[in-house]
Amino acid sequence: MPRSMQDRLLLDRREFLKGCCAVAATGAVAGPSLLFSDAAHAAANPHDTIVHVFLRGGIDGLNLVLPVSGNDRTFYEQARPDLSIAASGSYGALPLTLSNGSATGFGLHPSATGLRDIWTDGRLAIVHGCGLLTTVTRSHFDAQLYLDLGTPGQHGIGSGWITRAWNTQPGDTGATMPALAVNSRTPTNLLGATDALTMGSPSDFALNAGAWAWQKTRADSPAGLKGVNETLARLWKGQTGLEDSGRAADASLKVIAGQPYGDLPAGWPTSTFARQLWTVAQSVRFNLGMRYAALDVGGWDTHDGQGTAGSGYHYYQDRIAELSQALAAFYGELKDGGELGRVTVVVQSEFGRRVRQNGSRGTDHGYGNPLLVLGGPVNGRRFYGTWKGLDPEILSPYFGDVPVTTDFRRVLSELLIRRMGNSQLGAVFPGYAGYSPLGIVQGNDLAPQYAGALAAPVAATLPAARLPDIPQPAYGESLGPASGAGLRQAPDWQRRGKVDRTLVRRAR
Helix, strand or coil, rough: CCCCHHHHHHHHHHHHHHHHHHHHHHHHHCCCCCCCCCHCCCCCCCCCEEEEEEECCCCCHHHHECCCHHHHHHHHHCCCCCCCCCCCCCCCCCCECCCCEEEEEEEEEECCHHHHHHHHCCCCEEEEEEEEECCCCCHHHHHHHHHCCCCCCCCCCCCCCHHHHHHHHCCCCCCCCCEECCCCCCCCHHCCCCCEEEECCCCHHCCCCCHHHHHHCCCCCCCCCHHHHHHHHHHHHCCHHHHHHHHHHHHHCCCCCCCCCCCCCCCCCCCCCHHEEEEEEEEHHHHCCCCCCEECCCCCCCCCCCCCCCCCCCHHHHHHHHHHHHHHHHHHEEEECCCCCEEEEEEEECCEECCCCCCCCCCCCCCCCCEEEECCCCCCCCEEECCCCCCHHHHHHHHCCCCEEEHHHHHHHHHHHCCCCCCHHHHHHHCCCCCCCCCEEECCCCCCCCCCCCCHHHHHHHHCCCCCCCCCCCCCCCCCCCCCCCCCCCHHHCCCCCCCCCCCCCCC
16 A cells, blocks of 8 residues: 555544544533633632522422411412412421511421521522513523523523623633533533533543543553543644644543542432532532532422422422522531632522412412522522512402512622622623612622613613413413402403413414
């Protein structure tokens, strides 16, 4: 065979091997681009880390944070004869009091003892009726997309709000791991990120495809063996895009492999969510420059058999207990380790559930929902936002749902400005303006920058959104009146008879 042909074959085989290794490594790290700086640049990070927990599926916020007294308690029991949480007793709500001991009229689900303890510690704040103020949808997919992108009513943007927040962060250089998604896939709020890392768990974050003996050099390996992991750096010394990606993936693998990630501490809950939070807690502790962490918790879409607390089928009781226990363990770990003062956790869902239970003892897609903020910098043991109550006459313009009274971007903007020192709200939340802090977290205020956004006076006069006269297809039978003596006469929209729920493809 001619020498030139032999060289060509060797080159083709080499490039083929590079491509295979790059694909395998990129698949293993599961991140968008992973362009981390050298691990030597990792330094102690005095800044905040925002941990965003997305409860995908629409949690029933009205059974997580519920009225325990007054007229709203009566309306709550009437609307949910089979699902209401008792106001007191063995399986009754956990009352929420202010720091002076006075009652708030609200309580937490009895399984949320961990969240109650954080509230009592003064580091949990609850924002009433928080969500999509200017856009209303009953679609999980649309609502989640609007929240992830930070652009209510608009899909056509190529980056998530966390990505834009990091890209506009002033004065941040040399971060080894600025953003982390503890997930099997990159969430949309990190869409377009080139510095973000996605991993389900540190123990699985490795290039371990193929034969065991070939993966890397081990103590019992034959003399002179170089495994695939050791060979990667030699293959990716060129300047092509493929080699750039290969180097980034290899660097990411080495960063994680170089950290002393350990097993769950004794006494920690063992749920998947708790394990994810343990990964976040360790990543904060390792001082990798992490500014944002994103986690997803699903399983909240209960159209039937939702259950209540203490008896019968109580699916929500177990889900809320899992959420509360994991957050309490995370909070306690960072408090004991001295990192809590620079960590803020946001817990939100795409929308709430209907006030009235449906005919299948579940709840259908609703609108407003509580948003939770917890952490060291939080001015907690307080409610924020506006609670309009559960009087059917008040809820009637919102199709009987809890209305949204606080734009979710207002809460996130306060965290960006006061905790992250990032005032570029126009870039992070295009079209949003008129921001004013609620006072949820401590920190210094900066003048918001609205590049290309609406003028503040215009934004301030935008009306609160109303649910459409013809809602998207509903599930169950929540449009009909629920049973219960003494229930107030239902408005006309609840007495209009059988509803045609034929699914119709919506025009785009």
